[in-house]
Every structure is written in C-alpha cells, then in structure tokens.
Amino acid sequence: MLLLSNPTIRLLFVAQVLYMSCIVIGFTLLSLIGLQLSPVAGAATAPLALMLLATLLVVQPLSRFMQQKGRRAGLLAGAVSGTLGALVIFAGVMLASFWLVCLGSALIGPFAASSNFFRFTAQDAVGLGDKGKAASYVLGGGVVAALIAPSLGLWSRNALVVPFAGSFLMMAALGLAVIVILLFLKNPAQAAVATRQPGLAGALLKRPLVRAAVAITAAGHGIMVLVMNATPLAMQFCSFGVDDTAMVIQWHVLGMFLPGFLSGPLVDRFGSRRVALAGVVLLLSSMALALSDVAFLNFLVASVLLGAGWNLMMVAGTTLLGEGHTPEERGAAQGLMELGNGSVGAFGALASGALIAGTGWSAVNLGIVPVLAVAMLVLASASLPRLRTAEGD
Numbered sequence: 580m581l582l583l584s585n586p587t588i589r590l591l592f593v594a595q596v597l598y599m600s601c602i603v604i605g606f607t608l609l610s611l612i613g614l615q616l617s618p619v620a621g622a623a624t625a626p627l628a629l630m631l632l633a634t635l636l637v638v639q640p641l642s643r644f645m646q647q648k649g650r651r652a653g654l655l656a657g658a659v660s661g662t663l664g665a666l667v668i669f670a671g672v673m674l675a676s677f678w679l680v681c682l683g684s685a686l687i688g689p690f691a692a693s694s695n696f697f698r699f700t701a702q703d704a705v706g707l708g709d710k711g712k713a714a715s716y717v718l719g720g721g722v723v724a725a726l727i728a729p730s731l732g733l734w735s736r737n738a739l740v741v742p743f744a745g746s747f748l749m750m751a752a753l754g755l756a757v758i759v760i761l762l763f764l765k766n767p768a769q770a771a772v773a774t775r776q777p778g779l780a781g782a783l784l785k786r787p788l789v790r791a792a793v794a795i796t797a798a799g800h801g802i803m804v805l806v807m808n809a810t811p812l813a814m815q816f817c818s819f820g821v822d823d824t825a826m827v828i829q830w831h832v833l834g835m836f837l838p839g840f841l842s843g844p845l846v847d848r849f850g851s852r853r854v855a856l857a858g859v860v861l862l863l864s865s866m867a868l869a870l871s872d873v874a875f876l877n878f879l880v881a882s883v884l885l886g887a888g889w890n891l892m893m894v895a896g897t898t899l900l901g902e903g904h905t906p907e908e909r910g911a912a913q914g915l916m917e918l919g920n921g922s923v924g925a926f927g928a929l930a931s932g933a934l935i936a937g938t939g940w941s942a943v944n945l946g947i948v949p950v951l952a953v954a955m956l957v958l959a960s961a962s963l964p965r966l967r968t969a970e971g972d
Contacts (some may be wrong), residue, residue, distance in 0.1 A: 582716045587704040590764050591697045594654075595720030597757045598694045599832065601661065601687075601750045603728035605630070607828045608736070608743055609668075609684065610811045610932075611821065616677035624808050624932030626668075626684035631804065631928045633688020634695075635921030639914040641692050646910030649766035650700045657693020658761060660686050662754030669747040673739075683747075690754065695917050698897055699909075700764075708847065711898045715843025718890065721836025729829040733822065779911045788903035789912060791961035792896045793919045795855045798954035799892030801923030802862055802947045806869075806885055807831060809931035810878065813940040817873050827878050834886025842894040851899035855958060858891030859951055866944045873940065923950075 582588055606627070614623040637657075645653035664686030671679030698714040705713045731749055738745030783789045810831070811824045846854050865884035868877055896916070904912040934942045 581705065581709055581712050582719075585704060585713075587764065588701050588713060588716055590760055591701050591717045592720045594757050594760045594764075595694070595697055595717050596723040597753045597760065598658075598661075598690070598697075599721040599724035599836070600728035600731065601665065601753045601757075602691070603724055603828060603832050604732035604746050604750050605684075605687065606807060607729065607732055607811065607825050608746055609680070610808060611815070611824075612672060612680060612743060613677070613932075614812065614815070616671075616675060616680060618677070622932065623812060623936075624928050626681050627804075627808055628925055628928035628932075629681050630684040630687045630691060631921060631925035633685040634691045635688075635918065635925050637689045638692040638695065638917040638921050641689070642696070642910045642914030642917065645696065650696065650703070651761060651764045651766050654693045654696065654700070654764070655758060655761050657689045657691075658754055658757040660688075661690025662751050662758065664688075664690065665747050665750035665754055669744055669751065672744040672747060673741050692917065692921070695920070696913065699913050702897075702901065710901060711843035711846035711894060713843070714897050715839040715841075715846075715890075715894050717839075718894065719836050719839035721832055721839070725829050725832035725836065728832070729825040733825055736821075779908065780915055783904060783908065783912055783915055786903050787961035788899060789915070791958045792851075792900035792903065793916050794896075794954045794957035795851075795858075795892050795899065796896035796916055797919035797923045798950050799858060799862070799889045799896070800920040801927045802950055803835070803885060803889040803927075804924040805927030805931050805946060806865070806943060807882070808928050809935045809940065809943045810882060812932070812935045813873070813943070814878060816935070816940075819875065819878075823875060827875075827882050830879050831882035831886045834883035835890055836886070838887050838890045839894065842891050843898075845891075846895055846898045851895040851902075852958065852961075854891050855895040855899075856955075858888045858895065859955060861885075861888035861891065862947060862951060864888075866947055869944045870941055 582592060609626045610624050613626050617623050617625060641653050641657070664683045667683030667686055668680050671683055697717050701713040701717040702710045732746045735745040735749040736743045810827060814824045814827065842854060861884050865881045865888060868884065869881040871877060900912055900916055931943060934946065
C-alpha cells in the first residue's frame, strides 16, 4: 500500500492528522467563542473568516516560495505561524478580547495555506499513475483527527479556569508537533524553476482543464466552509448543546476524510469528471436533508454527506489540475487553485454568520445551488482530451 511504502506520504499523513486536529477544535469552538465575545451577533464567524482571508492572501506567495525554496521550508513556516496563532487565541480567550481572538485566527491562516500543499507534496513523491491515491491518502489523515480531536477539544476546554482556553493551548501543542514532523520531511524532486511570467495566471485560466479544476475545488470548498461554519450556530439556535455540536463536527470531519481512501483510486480508475459529479450529488443530498428538518440526526447525516461531497470534489479537482500545466508552471497553477479555494472559503465564512443571523439555516443551504451550477457549467465546457502538458493550448 502506497501509504505504508512511501516515507513522504507517511510523514504527510501524520502531519495531516495533527493539523486537522487543530482545525477541528477551531471549527468546533471559534464560532461559539465569537458569538460570546463579538460586539454584534452577525460577526460571530469573523474569526474563522479572518483565518480564511489570511489563507487567501498567503497562498500564492507561499506557492512561489515553495517553487523556489522547496516544500519543507514553506510547510514549516506555515506550521510556526499556526502555533503562534493558537497561543494568541488562548490569550484572547483568557482576556475576553474578541480582537485578539481575531488576530490569532488570522495567524492560523498561513498554517491552513501551507497544509493545502500537503496533497501536492504527496503527488510530487509518486509516479503518474498514483497521483490520485497520493492526494487522497494524505487527506485521509483527517479520519484519525476526526476520531481524536473532538475528545481532545472537549477534554481540554475545562482544563483551565476560563472555559475553552485550554483547548487553544492544546491547538498550540498540536501545531508544535507538526513542526517536529516536518523537520523530518525530505523535499521531493523539484520541477525546474521557471522564470516568473507576469501573465501566467491569466494564461492558465484560459485552459479549459485548469479552469474546470479550479472551479470544482473552489465550489466544493466554499460550500463546505459556508455550511460547516453555520452548523454550530444553527445547532445552538435550535437548543443543542456543545457536546451535540462536537459530535456533529466529528462526523462531518469523518465524512470529509474517510472517503479519501476510495476517492483517489476512483479518480485514477474512472477519471476526475465522474468523481466530481458524484461529489455534486452528495452535496445536493446534504442540502435536501438539512432543509427537511432541524432534528439532531438531520444535522449529523447532512454534515457527513457535506464532508464526503467536499472530498470527492477536492481530490477530483486536484488531480485534474495536474493534467493542464507543465512542471515549470506547477507553483503558479497550484497557487491559483488555492487562491480560488481561499477566496470562496473566506466569502462563505463571512456569509454564513450573516445568513444565519439574518435569514436562517434554510438560506445557508439554498446558497449552495448557484455555486454548484456555475462549477458544473465550467466543467461541462472543459475540452474532453486529457492534457499532460500545456502544449497545444
């Protein structure tokens, strides 16, 4: 099995477990802390939105940096920033400072940005026929995180006098562990470094496969962030407790990453298009279930389907992207994809709080329909031939 035989993928799998444990704690608690500390209810998801905005601002410079200096340097820089961010959030919770919580969340952004390159780093370390499996196995580390992170977060929330402060010390410890793991990572063989081309991003977006790949992952990621951020608030408004919310988030993360052990092989066998379409079906099913009732079971199953749809679209889009650019364009193309993910994710995080406060849970779920429609139109317009290089575009 590739996960066991490839040392780079093993290390990245462990790093993904630790990183996703941080994120599960953050997504479970930050909206609730924001609701307690923010000056207005509509700003409850502002810390998460700032985290995603910082991810958006950092991702392209980080991609260029890794193209020049290697993957390990960029991944380590992100992990250091995330560890510091968790400590700042801890201080904000201790001092009841909404602005410190926002600052710390923004510092986690580079950690999130760097972790997005775990799957690309894994693909660099394998042959052409194993690209889908490499990406999905690394993403599969989230399964372990889903099993351990909620318990860690809930156990540590009352470890100190101020509720939830201990959870963010736990986040900092997990971030430090990521730093240690990444120190053992060897840079995979790097593609030749291209001279910087000012119009390269625009040229890449003119290619149907690149355009479709970016649209697929951005749609899946944006929808996941929109609904996932709103879920803890919706459950609180429906009188569910923190333990119920933690269980739903845990199953959501399982839904995000458990399919990773299948989605990569499915992409390698059936192609990115069919797997992306399957992801769309799962996301629409999640929406239908969420709209049907606000019972606990509906929240839980809809969250699982939401996570599974995200996984299929993420793995399909990531693999499709590699077919539309040359090795020298790798940094620009991957940065472009993460820019799209970050842009839509930041908007989704901001919109979720406003929609929940203003129009309710139904509006959040109905908001996914136009996003999926646009992504499917772009995918349908992509040319049929599978491109291995940019030649002929």
